Amino acid sequence: MNFIYDRKKTAVIYKDKEHSYYELIKMAKIYSSLMNIDKEDRVAIFMENRPEYMGAVLGVWDKKGTCTNLDASYNVDQLIYVFNDSHPKYIITSNENIEVVKKAKEESNSSIKILNIDEIDIKKDIEIENAAIECLEKDAVAVMLYTSGTTGNPKGVMLTFDNIMSNVDAIEEIKMVTPEDRLLALLPFHHILPLSFTVLMPLKFGCLVVILDELSSEAIKRNLQKYKITIVIGVPRVWEMFHKGIKGKIKESALSYKLFNICKSLNIMPLNKIVFKKIQDAFGGNIKFLVSGGAKLDKEICEDFNIFGFKMLEGYGLTETSPIISFNRIDNVIAGTVGTPLPGVKVKLEEDGEIVVKGRNVMKGYYNKPEATAEAIDSEGWFHTGDLGQFDGDHLKIIG
The missing domain is CATH 3.40.50.980 (Rossmann fold)
Structure with missing residues (x-):
């Protein structure tokens, strides 16, 4: 079975040069x-x-x-x-x-x-x-990524091809991404989130990827507009940068700020898109949804992007879980949460509130470190994240 084949179209654009x-x-x-x-x-x-x-x-x-x-x-x-x-x-x-x-x-x-x-x-x-x-092959180690090593030396996280595909298959199952989508790649590819979702998934689905060569709000806006980008995956500091600029301009005008508060109280997405069409156009006018991962996104930023007319989907995961454990869906966003577990992923909370995970997405282990692997993945196959959570209905919330 082919992972990628000649689709007779452009696969990636970098510095305005197209590569089929x-x-x-x-x-x-x-x-x-x-x-x-x-x-x-x-x-x-x-x-x-x-x-x-x-x-x-x-x-x-x-x-x-x-x-x-x-x-x-x-x-x-x-x-x-x-x-x-x-x-x-x-x-x-x-x-x-x-x-x-x-x-x-x-x-x-x-x-x-x-x-x-x-x-x-x-x-x-x-x-x-x-x-x-x-x-x-499903069990073959496809990628190995080194953790940041905040405690001791970095560990090589072994992710199998099936680990990677567990996330890709889940996105396909809920029909979030199509071959017509155009993704903007902002984040460095040595992290599993951008590697999975701005390299491997788009190539598997037949999307177009535009690689940014300069991380600035001007460069992002230019590429969003020029290439009619539909999906952007970023980390909180990217969204904080845009939020600060947009909110600052809205507050400069008494009328804009009044409209913002009216939209906030009504919370009607089609109305938000009309009222803040200028912001929509600044982002290229084709955005289906924005994604935030890698760290906790401020709840207010998520809510405000909704008021600006965007679907902001926050998710949660780790390198060891390939990476996604849970994320908000387009039609079911609860700001301040990281959404519901991925299809095929089980999540439960230990007595002390620690989030533990089981599923196809859990790594094979740490390279050459059986003790560290046994410490992270218990005898029943549950991966211990070290993060504390609670459930808001079926939505997961990270609390520490």
Whole structure:
């Protein structure tokens, strides 16, 4: 079964340059041809967001390898830790990061092979028998992501192909995303939320992804308008930035502020869209919904975006849960909550209020750390999140 195939359309746009599905698959096949790896050998991907990042992930999968996606801001010591912890056979990087990679390789005396995508000719003619990248086996480790390491050294979270697909399948089941959707990729791809939902899911569904090369409100607005974006996935600080600007302008006008309060009291979405059409147009006029994840979103910001005429869907999850555990649905948003569990995911609260989770989305474990894995996933398969929650009806609320 194919994970991605030639859809005869544009797959990704970066710096106003379009790359078709075929071109992305060809890129992946070229990268794949340069790697001599066995099944589930690890390949580190260490670069900024760009189409070649997608090609690298698909190229590793084409060889049935495991992508070890690293933070592009890692320093030499952090890279050495990864080299010594998981012994990747290759590292795929760019001109932007090549010097750090060379230094880390030298200082660690690692045998890792370096592929610099800026030195690889992706325009050359190659023969492609099947213009597609196949799915991995369900239990194969598809990606490995390093936790931030706030307590002790970072741990390599092993996510299987089925872990990743559990989230993708759930989104498909509730028909939230279609091949006609256009997603704006703001967040770095080494985090599971953007990797899953602005790289893997759109490619699986046949959407268009626009990769932002500059994180500013002006650049975001320009891309929203130019490419008629329908879905944006961001973290609270992105929405806080926009909220502050929009609310500030509304408060400058007594009439606008009065209209805002009227819309707030009536809470009628079609009316909100008409009253705040200027804000809708500033966001390109095509937004289906906005997504917030990665940290808690202020309840007022969620409610205000609703008044501006947008559906703001907040969700909750962790790297270890691929990532989504629960999220608000388009037709069932309760601000201040993180929605209801994903289809196929069980959530319960322990006596002390800790959220524990069971389902296809729960990781295989931490790489080479059986004790840490046993501590996180109990004998009955429940993953202990370390977060405290409560239920508001069937909606989950994070309280600490």
